[in-house]
Amino acid sequence: MTQTATRPELSVPATVAIQDNDAAVVDVAALGEQLLGRWAASRRTARALAGDPAVHKIEGLSSSEHRARCLEQLHHLVKSKAVHRAFPEELGGSDDHGGNIAGFEELVVADPSLQIKAGVQWGLFGAAVLHLGSEEHHRAWLPGIMNMDIPGCFAMTETGHGSDVASIATTATFDPDADEFVLHTPFRAAWKDYIGNAAQDGRAAVVFAQLITRGVNHGVHAFYVELRDELGNFLNGIGGEDDGLKGGLNGIDNGRLHFTQVRVPRTNLLNRYGNVATDGTYTSPIDSPGRRFFTMLGTLVQGRVSLDGAAVAASKLALKTAIQYSVERRQFTTASELSEEVLLDYQLHQRRLLPRLAATYAASFAHEELLEKFDGVFSGEHDTDEDRQDLETLAAALKPLSTWLALDTLQECREACGGAGFLTENRFTSLRADLDVYTTFEGDNNVLLQLVAKRLLADYAKEFQGVDFGVLARFVVTQAAERTLHRTGLRQVLQSVVDTGSERKSAIALRDERTQHELLCGRVDSMVGELAGALRGARRLPPADAAAVFNQHQQELIQAARAHAELLQWEAFTAALANTLDAGTRQVLTWLRDLFGLCLIEENLSWYLMNGRLSAQRARTLGPYINRLLLKIRPHAVDLVNAFGYGPEHLRAAIATGAEQKRQDEARENARAMRASGHAPVDEKTVILRKAEADKRSQRA
Amino acid sequence: MTQTATRPELSVPATVAIQDNDAAVVDVAALGEQLLGRWAASRRTARALAGDPAVHKIEGLSSSEHRARCLEQLHHLVKSKAVHRAFPEELGGSDDHGGNIAGFEELVVADPSLQIKAGVQWGLFGAAVLHLGSEEHHRAWLPGIMNMDIPGCFAMTETGHGSDVASIATTATFDPDADEFVLHTPFRAAWKDYIGNAAQDGRAAVVFAQLITRGVNHGVHAFYVELRDELGNFLNGIGGEDDGLKGGLNGIDNGRLHFTQVRVPRTNLLNRYGNVATDGTYTSPIDSPGRRFFTMLGTLVQGRVSLDGAAVAASKLALKTAIQYSVERRQFTTASELSEEVLLDYQLHQRRLLPRLAATYAASFAHEELLEKFDGVFSGEHDTDEDRQDLETLAAALKPLSTWLALDTLQECREACGGAGFLTENRFTSLRADLDVYTTFEGDNNVLLQLVAKRLLADYAKEFQGVDFGVLARFVVTQAAERTLHRTGLRQVLQSVVDTGSERKSAIALRDERTQHELLCGRVDSMVGELAGALRGARRLPPADAAAVFNQHQQELIQAARAHAELLQWEAFTAALANTLDAGTRQVLTWLRDLFGLCLIEENLSWYLMNGRLSAQRARTLGPYINRLLLKIRPHAVDLVNAFGYGPEHLRAAIATGAEQKRQDEARENARAMRASGHAPVDEKTVILRKAEADKRSQRA
Structure with a gap:
């Protein structure tokens, strides 16, 4: 069934001008x-916001200053009502998904760190609760996520597995006696890694793990897990480290997380596409584990x-x-x-x-x-x-x-x-x-x-x-x-x-x-x-x-x-x-x-x-x-x-301000004056001519 | 005289293996x-030096900390006798030009800022005095340049002219009455710009300017000019500003310089390829201004x-x-x-x-x-x-x-x-x-x-x-x-x-x-x-x-x-x-x-x-x-x-230490154990099989 090559013959006379309206003007x-x-x-609103110095990247900040500034800016975004468009109307959003992204992506012109940190909070962490959780989950956590009471993480990637999400090794094993899931990191490569908000700000996380109940691994599911107490200390069984400096985006506190037999209530499973009953029975509206996995990842x-x-x-x-x-x-x-x-x-x-x-x-x-x-x-x-x-x-x-x-x-x-x-x-x-x-x-x-x-x-x-x-x-x-x-x-x-x-x-x-x-x-x-x-x-x-x-x-x-x-x-x-x-x-x-x-x-x-x-x-x-x-x-x-x-206010580039034009005009004016006074400073040919004249003069002398 | 195209015909059978010694081993x-x-x-010596933590880049320093560190490291290089190979033997060098570069370029593995700052001091500023100056100049300034008593600049590029050096607009006009050159920056575009050591450390500079004497512009020449006093303040008539943060190399204090009727002794002209006598007469061993210019730039x-x-x-x-x-x-x-x-x-x-x-x-x-x-x-x-x-x-x-x-x-x-x-x-x-x-x-x-x-x-x-x-x-x-x-x-x-x-x-x-x-x-x-x-x-x-x-x-x-x-x-x-x-x-x-x-x-x-x-x-x-x-x-x-x-000590990369191999081995060992215990956490096919078994079981139940 190999296609037969079509061969369009082209003729572009190399020297004939293009027959177009050369007087065209762009509106x-x-x-x-x-x-x-x-x-x-949405874009206009977002651009107006992004032009505000309050959200601009300040170059040369230390990473801790930059992180603190970005965190504060996230609160600023909440106050500016800039980040809730995709959330449900009943929670103060406007169910506007296209408009949300259109506005969100414009934040990059203010500071890419701000854009991505906002993306972690509302586009990943919040969206996971929204799309993978039940209405109960929404009521419990979305208000805090939306207003930044709960800064959070989207803990999917592991040190050992980036793009191959299905192979992550963190486990969430159901314990029917306690009605709890036990989250566990079996080895170093299974640490969650490169996770935004994990090094410092994250109070909670949506953690992706292999769901095991009744001895069966049902594949990757998402769990809502609290990470830190009010003082910012890790809760029992949770540990982590800072990813440290990065090639960029240093306004975001990326870090690593690991879990040692961390227990969360059964109901913390974000259960829209897979649920576990009190007796450990697993059910899902999607029969195929593969399709279920990709539906969950669809967010x-x-x-x-x-x-x-x-x-x-x-x-x-x-x-x-x-x-x-x-x-x-x-x-x-x-x-x-x-x-x-x-x-x-x-x-x-x-x-x-x-x-x-x-x-x-x-x-x-x-x-x-x-x-x-x-x-x-x-x-x-x-x-x-x-x-x-x-x-x-x-x-x-x-x-x-x-x-x-x-x-x-x-x-x-x-x-x-x-x-x-x-x-x-x-x-x-x-x-x-x-x-x-x-x-x-x-x-x-x-x-x-x-x-x-x-x-x-x-x-x-x-x-x-x-x-x-x-x-x-x-x-x-x-x-x-x-x-x-x-x-x-x-x-x-x-x-x-x-x-x-x-x-x-x-x-x-x-x-x-x-x-x-x-x-x-x-x-x-x-x-x-x-x-x-x-x-x-x-x-x-x-x-x-x-x-x-x-x-x-x-x-x-x-x-x-x-x-x-x-x-x-x-x-x-x-x-x-x-x-x-x-x-x-x-x-x-x-x-x-x-x-x-x-x-x-x-x-x-x-x-x-x-x-x-x-x-x-x-x-x-x-x-x-x-x-x-x-x-x-x-x-x-x-x-x-x-x-x-x-x-x-978006460009903020010194060379895009017309400064160069001003310098060039000044230099040209000066060169003209110098030339008029018979004293050109920069012209090689003149140098040669004058040299010849001078030589003649000195020979005459 | 257009060449006739030669047409080598090639035949590489797409499926035949290359007939080589496949068992080859690299020594x-x-x-x-x-x-x-x-x-x-030279390379070995330089690599030993570059492996020393004292010269390593510390990531995350503020630019002022990084600048201070690089300046100190330059003194360290002097003490280590790492940077004098190209200077004359009588001044403590070894007249070894190839070896000098071979060693110098290895410094990049320690910190590129250090390499370039050293390059500014000895490869540009020092080399200009060495190659463009007389023996008198050498005796006067090279010892201080070599031992870092005189941190200096190579002030050639201007805001208005980078690659087109012949067009720079700074002038050095000879005043025979005072036996001095008057250095002057006629307009903003003629400020020296991107000059290493100019923002902070430079005590002196080799300044390139159009040499004008007796009303004739003889083209670009180099002048030795003192910039700052002992306290680091600009001398009279000299001004400048900091280039600020850059995309990299922030250990170097690049900056701008300008000159307002700054007077230097006639003998500060680095006069190897062009001299001005007390009466203002210009002489040069190279007749052609063009050839002279490029000989000077040859450094x-x-x-x-x-x-x-x-x-x-x-x-x-x-x-x-x-x-x-x-x-x-x-x-x-x-x-x-x-x-x-x-x-x-x-x-x-x-x-x-x-x-x-x-x-x-x-x-x-x-x-x-x-x-x-x-x-x-x-x-x-x-x-x-x-x-x-x-x-x-x-x-x-x-x-x-x-x-x-x-x-x-x-x-x-x-x-x-x-x-x-x-x-x-x-x-x-x-x-x-x-x-x-x-x-x-x-x-x-x-x-x-x-x-x-x-x-x-x-x-x-x-x-x-x-x-x-x-x-x-x-x-x-x-x-x-x-x-x-x-x-x-x-x-x-x-x-x-x-x-x-x-x-x-x-x-x-x-x-x-x-x-x-x-x-x-x-x-x-x-x-x-x-x-x-x-x-x-x-x-x-x-x-x-x-x-x-x-x-x-x-x-x-x-x-x-x-x-x-x-x-x-x-x-x-x-x-x-x-x-x-x-x-x-x-x-x-x-x-x-x-x-x-x-x-x-x-x-x-x-x-x-x-x-x-x-x-x-x-x-x-x-x-x-x-x-x-x-x-x-x-x-x-x-x-x-x-x-x-x-x-x-040169790589200093966490992922080049074998850490990944250790993580992989641990993960594999774990996966093997999990599989042996009949409980594989990461295998999609097993998930499907077990799901089917579980379904059967639940149907039976």
Whole structure:
């Protein structure tokens, strides 16, 4: 069932100008509104809050000062009513899931530590009680969680197991005589680790452990466990340590926890998806242990969704600062003796910043779609198993791309601003350090992409639905094992290649939307088909051999998943164009979308060549075409970053304040005056001329 | 004169095993000795020093504590006689330039702040007095500089001008009546900026300024200027401010300086390459202002050389830690129910770490060659203009690659170690933050690569020797303008393509050394040839148009320079193989060299395909071939990082201590016991089975 390669022929005359409306102008306000999206009101409120100095990161604090400040800021968020949108109305929330995430992710611009600490309290700890607990649990604990009377932890990860949650080793054994669960940490690797709020502030925790009753292990369940007394001392049987300094996010007190025969009431089991009766009988509304496990873990998805959004916001901040600076900063004279070039007029600088700007737009539009999907599921409007699985896969596809993009963009912007970029006052290095861990927490990016690959294979052929080659995360395998084949979402994407491929064999330009779509789709389709072919036989092999076969294709699996995720971003960008009403804005955004698509093709050009999708001759036109696109986008770069809507209170970067422009103007004025007085200080040619004159004079003398 | 593309045909049967000595064993001690290189003794001494806790970075210090500690450590270095090797024997040094750098760069493993602060004091400030001053200057100031009585600054960069040094705007105007120079900062952009030791510790500085005498600006010269009194207060007319926090290197007090009509004695001009007599007459042993400028700047090259070496050392540390952890850490079961896989057995993990290991070896061997070249020039043994220019170009080629490699390697290692990688105790994030700025200081990497490109063009055709398209850094252009065409060094590389290309048209395997060389050389040659063709006409255009043409090819210029630098690394690696006497070690290193070469070809595969150097069919064998190489290198990975020779006192990473192995052993033992007792806590299949049994039981009941 390997797909036949489609071969769209492309013709891009290398020297002919692009036939577009070169006079296009961006309507910055309208584009800004479009970027704010469906939850614009939430975002506006959150941005107003995030602009308040009370929640800003103060650089250079010691980690204990920073921790204390973040803790206080959490109380500030409560007072500002900024963090209760997702909770039930009867408890003072507003049952608004999309709006909650939209607002929450904007907090990253104030201080990523604050964002993540808030995420631990309300998005993980609180959400676990909300989604895994009963109404009784809600009444007992949610008010205290919401108002910060109970700062808490989400104690899932162990030192020995991060992404492989099913393998955690903490146990919760039911003791029917006492009507209690006994939580226990059997060995060092089973300590809970990297747990936010654990080192200091956590009064309670939702602890994930293997539930054992009547001698049967029913798998991972969540328990509400009190950790510390009023004075902040660990309760009996509980111990822990501080994770210490981290590469970033030092406003959060991450730490380790362990439990020695710690007893909690039976009713502290968050029992929505699994309950134990007084006699130790286990019951669950979900028969399959695998499906139960992933339903319980489903609450985690909102973490990934919000990291995706926060990463996009960080990229936007970085690009606004770097692009603003790049149109003020001048280096090296070219044509004129007096005036040096602004950085963004250099091809290299355009190549460094504009493709990342395009990718950030793509990630932003894709994130809005993810948020829609998330809201649909969590509001209950579109909450089938399939919807949940689509949401999981979409989040797993987009979060790796956006978090890696943020690090890459922050670093490129930092380097593009030279020494100034390295100063903390310009925030690139600080944001980069804080966002670093976004690539591996709430699901390691590479593990998430393998989950996506597994889903692509399962959608491709029924055969792969229940496959267990072992090398793929148990996480991935088990999830896929429980789902039914369907044709929504991802499958549609693959389908569309077949639909359009046969019709479009004639020569079309790379700028053509359908050509880009065909090339990007075709790659995903073909990679998945090839992988399916290579892995098909493995199922019948003994486990060790099957694992080896899978391992031999691990990199290709990840590449296929990545290609798929990029396609989703491209499609989201393209869909957004249809919603861009102003013609000039749509024109510029279309160039930007083309830049995004063509850069993806350029990055993977060897694949297109090896697989006969592009001829060598056509491929050679791609680079020059991209360079011409850069020139077209260049005049709109400032408008495009202004549309992100972040003000000086969000940017807080010394080089984004116009200070450079002022310095340049002053320097130029001075150089002009010096030149007018016949005394240019910085011109090499003048030096040579004057040297020659002086030599002549001295010879004459 | 465009070169005809050579087309080596390659045949790598995708399924045939590599015919090598699979039983090869690495002689770790001998390889370690080879890596220590010619200046092994210096490196050993420096490593012993760097292992001393007195010079270690303490994480979490405030920047003022860190600054104070680094300052004290500089005194410690003086006492340890660690930093005077490059100074003249008569002043207590040993005139050992290569050994000085070899030892100096090892300091990075203690604390990069310490390394760079020492570099500012002795490698920049001291070296400027040494290389630009007279013997009188040496006697006056070097003793105090060497023993830290005079902590000082190297005040070259200005806020307005970083890489474009010729354009700095600070002036030093000679006043013959007072026999003094008047140093002056005309406007804000001319403040000296990012200057190490300027915010706090600097008592004096070598200040670079436009020398003006008798109304003529003779270009940039260096002046010895006292900055602060005994109490640390600025002297009259001098002001400045603190650069504040930075993304890293916070042990160094970078700051800004400005001068308001500051008077220094005429004899404070460091006058080796340009002097002013009491009557204001300017004389210089070097007629050409351009050549004079670059001779004076030549002292800067040792900064680049040592950054190259320090970056390689940082990559080695990161790889040792990450690879050690990757053979202890287990995640996800595959074949066995009991035992999870160690990370390095996953293809993805091999793909992440081993190519970077190969690149680090290549960079290490290339650095040793750079050090040889440097020592030849600075010792006077090989000190022609051509030698100096070759040295400049080689440093400009290698420093960008190794500093980017270090950041990339540190980040990949950090992510490959998951949450543990983010903890400061494992040092990846700390080293990465400190090394970040290595990519833009002592010459921005992209500016340096343009310098290399300019040289490649000049070597390619006489026509490009004096070319001034403007867009290229004035720095670059002027340097090339002053040199004569020669056929040493870089040119030889290009030549060799022509030599071997015609002979080797038959099918040869990718593993063949000559094939790799041919492919890598061919790419450089062809890119330079194409660029020369594209730029040839530009010279006759008006400046603005010529600049535009150059700008259109800026990215290609940088790519060509990068390809050239990578080729130099590959050649250095290959040359090292000839010096590897132990057959087993040579075998493993040869695989590693092949991995380096083939990964370079893979990264640029689209170029090889577009230019007909590889057929699509051959290209498709490359990925699988690389994967098989990874499997061959995998068993030797630990030996290869052990050969770097860094001990626990240098690594200082919690996860490189064997702690993970201990945890894994304990967890496995426990799991075995649990399983033996019929009570496995972590096995999903068992859960399902037991659930079924329990269901049966309850049905029976």
